[in-house]
Amino acid sequence: MTEYTKPLPTITDENREFWEGAKRGRLRMQKCGDCGHIRYPISHVCPKCLSYNFNWTDLSGRGEVFSYIVFHQLYNKAFEKDIPYNVALVQLEEGPRMYSNVVGVDNDAVKVGDKVEVTFDPVTPEVTIPRFKPRNG
């Protein structure tokens, strides 16, 4: 196995549940303990009501492609073999949006509005990256 050289998260107390969840095959985000808002990016405070109370909650992993772009320009040498690769802004069913990649399909086959579901890509023994694949219905 070749070494994984692309950017990885720095696991901290704040984001550990997200990345541990991914390792267990769960897409998890923080749900505010007061107003119930599910937030992303990860933060110690709710951007809606400023509450510090929250619980990590499992999401369905289902969503839609909100916007979709394909990188042809190389900005980071670690992605050299991936070019051209896609990045999707995914609208998750429960409300939040996140950047990820749509995998298992040609770049040109994906369009805005396509339904997708999460899939998990173990890239190192420590880190599993949530990506998305097309889903029917």
Place this chain on the structure above:
Amino acid sequence: MHPLRDKTAIIGVGASPQGKIPGSTALSLGVEAFKRALDDSGLKKEQIDGLLTMPGTTAPEAALNYLRLGETLGINPRYTGSKIMGGGTAGALLHEAALAVNAGMANYVACVFGDSAATGGSRFSRASGWGDSYAIWGFMAACANSAITASRHMALYGTTSRQLGEIAVACRKHASMNPNAVMRKPITIEDHQNSRWIVKPLHLLDCCLISDGGVCVIVTTAERAKDCKQPLVLISGMGQAYTTENMEREDWWYVPHQKLAVGDAYKMAGVGPRDIDVAQLYDNFTSSVLLWFEHGGFCKVGESGPFVEGGRIQLGGELPINTAGGNHSESYMEGWLHIVEGARQMRGECGVRQVEGAEVCLVTGRGQALNCSNATILRKG
């Protein structure tokens, strides 16, 4: 009537040589721009008592740039500071200067920017994200944010890449009429279509330049400006707005803050889109320009694609934009030259690219990951 309408004036503008300037630094280019603007204004250096700066990407002192530049110029100001908002900085500092002179905190404020991004190796390839970097998924570089906007605008409204090309073609045509522009060879829509993909749906010719250069704009009150050397250019309206939440705001990609910024500027100036004779619209990528037409009320939501067709935004058209070539073709001074060209159009000194009879100009700025926006209405005095 808004108390600041027409109360401020731009009395001096200056730009260093632009493009690739070997041996230059952010500091040296800023100094050269300051000297030229000072000369343009007819002021003496000792009269400058306000200094507002934007650190270039290659300025090692970053947010302490105001100290570095102040020391180099030998200016000990009553009012100073630096701001870092990318392409949103020029307008924000111009507005701050206007507030400062009207509050009596300073009499003559020089706003200065210098950067050696071209020869200094800035790639504008940073990934956004404060905690986990979005580079984990390969999302990085300034172009990506605008590509997100372009992709969704195309999907929702049927906007085409050829329509984006109209903006690049207009900027280049205008640059061809500007001896100081970096890219002066006219291009066609086909050239745009045939240029390589950068971040699809954006081609190379959808992207601005990366440039060395410096720009300076000197501001005072409208009252003091009456005694100055140049024809009077008034700041009639100002507006700023920001969307800091990239992910949490569903409409972040549509830069809703731009509508607020232009709306506030119109309101202060007492004008609307029909009053605008010429516009200098922030153009880091062509897709950014489209949204200015929608948020500025020149066309309806989703209709900016067809709006830019048929030469409407070229000199001689209904709404000429970026008459010096913009970030795309004049030089990538992060919107600073948009203010300079706006002021020159209001002075009526633009020669072959002068918009005849122009009396009101809209100048816009936009920076960071689509986050920062501002709008200024300039008026011929």
